[in-house]
Amino acid sequence: MPEHFTRDLAFDYKKYDFPNQQLLELFQALLKPRMIEEKMLILLRQGKISKWFSGIGQEAISVGVTMAMQEKEYILPMHRNLGVFTSRNIPLYRLFSQWQGKASGFTKGRDRSFHFGTQEYKIVGMISHLGPQLGVADGIALAHKIRNEKQVTAVFTGEGGTSEGDFHEALNIASVWDLPVIFCIENNGYGLSTPTTEQYRCEHLADRAAGYGMESHIIDGNNILEVYAKVSEIASSVRENPRPVLLEFKTFRRRGHEEASGTKYVPEDLMQAWEKKDPVTNFREYLVSENILTENQLQEITDEISSEIEAHLQLAFSEAPVEANLKNELQDVYETAEETKNFPSEDTQEIRFVDAIAQSIDESMQRHPDLVLMGQDIAEYGGVFKITEGMLERYGKDRVRNTPICESAIVSTAVGLAINGMKAMVEMQFGDFVSSGFNPIVNYLAKLKYRWDQSANVVIRMPCGAGVEAGPFHSQSNEAWFTKVPGLKVIYPAFPYDAKGLLNAAFNDPNPVLFFEHKALYRSIRQEVPKDYYTLELGKAAVIQEGEKVSVVTYGAGVHWALESLQEEKIEDIELIDLRCLQPLDVDMICESVSKTGKVLILTEDSLFGSLASEISAIITENCFENLDAPVLRVGSLETPVPFAAALEKQYLPKQRFKEKLQYLIEY
Missing domain, CATH: 3.40.50.970 (Thiamin diphosphate (ThDP)-binding fold, Pyr/PP domains)
Known part of the structure; x- marks a missing residue:
């Protein structure tokens, strides 16, 4: 036997009885x-x-x-x-x-x-x-x-x-x-x-x-x-x-x-x-x-x-280097969603915003037996906003799951469900808490499709927004944290009809979707909504009212603030655009409206620096400059955390400043 095979071995292999071939x-x-x-x-x-x-x-x-x-x-x-x-x-x-x-x-x-x-x-x-x-x-x-x-x-x-x-x-x-x-x-x-x-x-x-x-x-x-x-x-x-x-x-x-x-x-x-x-x-x-x-x-x-x-x-060395192809790179950020349209019926009922969310989840659970709901207190308790109340009884503990307080691992768990052929919904108890799950959303979930062609059918629901005296940790408008991240879709509806149709579409979409729901709208906004299942196309804004003087571009609670302000100030001929989807953004509708009116005011509940309003302003300036008759104006909340006391919160939010800026723009 050769000399180098004679030293003592570090391990006792003989105690394991495996066949020689193995x-x-x-x-x-x-x-x-x-x-x-x-x-x-x-x-x-x-x-x-x-x-x-x-x-x-x-x-x-x-x-x-x-x-x-x-x-x-x-x-x-x-x-x-x-x-x-x-x-x-x-x-x-x-x-x-x-x-x-x-x-x-x-x-x-x-x-x-x-x-x-x-x-x-x-x-x-x-x-x-x-x-x-x-x-x-x-x-x-x-x-x-x-x-x-x-x-x-x-x-x-x-x-x-x-x-x-x-x-x-x-x-x-x-x-x-x-x-x-x-x-x-x-x-x-x-x-x-x-x-x-x-x-x-x-x-x-x-x-x-x-x-x-x-x-x-x-x-x-x-x-x-x-x-x-x-x-x-x-x-x-x-x-x-x-x-x-x-x-x-x-x-x-x-x-x-x-x-x-x-x-x-x-x-x-x-x-x-x-x-x-x-x-x-x-x-x-x-x-x-x-x-x-x-x-x-x-x-x-x-x-x-x-x-x-x-x-x-040699095979690998002989292969030519990858050639940059702009079309392929951009197309591979998102999975192509199937063109399945489910049109609303004429049989409607008046329901609240919160009811529309609940209906969508319930209908989607029926249509998708592989959909799993996860979140803190969403099972027996029905969630802090009672949106999932009764779903545990209907769909069982396998599919309606209370989670420990660990947002990061729950988002990652949702990713794993998607990789293994299922769908997942994560309810952030409050949208603010998503910061604890930020890493797997922006670094794992968002990049799956682009990196190795793996789709990720995950919906993350985000109860958000101020105006309910909930203070700095339960009131943030943090949508801009995610609109910047390629691979994520971001939805932010203002009405029950849109909330139901867009959330149904989100559950069908093979891409990760963050679905923002303004808490102040849950039980204050009602609308006639089709009783049956339907979907709305993601990435399409809506014209709430047409006008020639000024285009107002907003979303979420901002839509209602704008409507109330126009009524209170008796201002007419204003075109109001509800974005509904923030990523993908309906740039065509924004530019079409601004090119018609020549003036635009962008309203957001977020503070302005680094907000989506800033990005929309840049898009308008780059694409519609020659059609503008006035500077592009933005209005948002103060550059502070969200305060608790009612008077401070009212000052923080942009509704009054919106009226002032709109009047300035009309008179410009």
Whole structure:
């Protein structure tokens, strides 16, 4: 036996009873990502790839977990989990093309490294913000559980990521809802350069599971047979008895966080100690020592993998760079919605704004059996505004779900539901609270379609607005936070008829939609609304009244303030435009009206700096300048937080200033 196969092994492989053929398959799966990485490091030094996050020394976790999963089960890896992708047998040239930003990759050159997903291989890649993917795994698992599918979802994070709030929120949700998720922590010693001693105080990260009433296990992440055996056993158990399990894999990162980082911060004796525990060399030496793997077989396996790498690299290198195509880029931000029009009937009833919202949700729940409602207190209690009252009895706990107070992970859960073929609605108890879920909305949900062609049928309802003496944390008009984000649609109706038709359309739309509902309109505005189901086209404004003097462009409560002001001041011949949809924005109708009247006043409840009113003003100036007879004017709320006391709130809101500016514009 060659000398290099005689040293003592770091692991006792003999206690695992697997057939020789299975051991060889595991070895080949383990060796493949190692050989790819070694080649990538060469290419990085040659400048042929731009960046690399190495998993050398950690391969046993990725490979062992993936081999223990069924092919139809989703895995959500990190950027150091090459073994997940290779063990799912993704053609290497597609991975190489992905890393070079070429079209044969998975993101059309729009993202790099492992920041992609693929439904074909049931892999959902991470984003750089790390935490949201844990909640996404919850959503994927929830869909399986609702459909009574005995499937497990595995999601990876590093020890550093366990400090993020999303980690704790996702574990809490999974525990409360008994979701079949295996949470895999790769504890590799360092978060970039920060050692674990400066990241947490518990002895083991697995100890955190107790706080969530969750089962946990500590696994030697460098022992391929221990990883595969234990995960196989746990996954089989979870399929039969759905529940979350937290696994802490003890391992070590033997390269830098990414190659440019280096490893100077790691003590040399620590690096040497872990090198002796290398998962590939130890397993190889064991197989050779037991005559399970011969020298000839080893050479054949190595040559086969090497040839595959070289052949697929040539395919990727020979592929032309991605060409910029403006039309394709713009078209791929949103999923194309099917042209299904449901016209309103003539059978109507007078209902309140709040009733129209409730009717839409109820009708959409009937039309879409895969629609799940989530939010704080929306089940038995019916929500703080009683909009979902009675729906628990009609549709059951699977589809009408009270959530813990964890907006970020609930949004991510909605993303996971959408990825796994369902629809989701999240009710923010108040629109202000969306700040706690901001990251997964703007960085995950909004970018799914553009990044890897994954639609996301998620509606987030946003009770918002001032005028009800609710103070600075329950009254904000924060629509401008989202109108700027490509990939999101934003709706803000002013009337019950529009609210019902537009919300129905939002539930049909394959894109993420934020649906703003002004609280002051809930029970103060009534209108004749068709009793039956109908939809209205998104992105179309409405002319509330025609006129020749001035165009007033507004939305939400601003529409009613404008109508009241015109009546109070007895002002006639004003064209009033209700935008209804803020993204997409009906620029054609705005410009048509302004070109006719020559004067425009844009009214928003938001404060003006950085508001949608500012953007509309710029659009008008750029497109209608030659038709203007006066400056484009805006009016909004004061540049302060929303105050509580009635007198202060009245001063804060723009209704009186609107009257003054409108009169100024008429006389200009």
